[in-house]
Amino acid sequence: MDSTEIAALYRLEAPRLAAYVRRLVGDRHGAMDIVQETFRALVEQASQSHLQSPRAWLYAVARHLAAKSHRRSRPLPLQDDFPATPASSEPDERIQMMLRAIRRLGPELREALDLRLEHELSYQEIAFVLGIPLGTVRSRLHNAVRTLREQLGGQENQR
């Protein structure tokens, strides 16, 4: 991986990675520092060995640095950072309901769902980032979608 590829990866991935880390540490400046540190580590690592999935590697290292910065041994739960109203000018009621339902998910399910749907990591990459077996990732994602469906179905029935 040469410097051009790393620069391209930075332009593409850094904003999304920063958003992920910000949800972990809850601090904008801290998230930016961690992203910079992560890419510095990527520059060093890329010169030494070949990375199978640089994106997964970036997320894993960023997550580790975020946990280290908070001096926590347990995995960091994703923080509730959803805006009060979506960025869209015409807030969709369904989207609002979905945001509330996602908020109610457990942190482990929410993090797996976040990595899959927003950051578009594969099951294998999520397993690498979270340091858990592939089956656990699949199970968490299935549970998350099922739970969302049940919550939304219940809310639609109440209306």
Add this chain to the structure above:
Amino acid sequence: MNVEPHLLERLMLDRALGQLSEDVEALLAAVVAEDAGRNSRQSELLTTAAQAHEAMKRRSVSAGLELPPLAARPRQRSRWRAAVMAIAMAGCLLVGLSARWLFPRERQLPAPEPSVVVVPAPTPAMRTSELWSLQAFIDTTKATQDRRKPLVNWHSPSEMQVREIEQ
């Protein structure tokens, strides 16, 4: 085609999450199309995942993050923290020096000379025996041994110095 319901559910969830290969997805679509209930369930899951995807995309967190060019100033935050630490330590030092200046310690008095107490050595027992007798020899030897006991000498100024005086 007869497929176990729990296996079908898992495949439908994988499809909703976009993790099925094209071949498996086509096969699953064919199986689901056979049954209205399965079709309905598949639609629910697809809609839920799509809505969740859209909701997550609408989050405006990344909009406020303007990242600097790569490795332009990677240690800026650390330097700032180091500066804060240095200022805090300098402040502590200043407070300590101010306290020393405001509340000076009383002058220390010179340590008192160690007092010397003279303890008379135990006198030998009165000789009751003859001068050249065996008992006189034993008594004399015993008294000599008592005199050779080590001196008690405390070097601490707060303690007494005890010196034995031979008589």
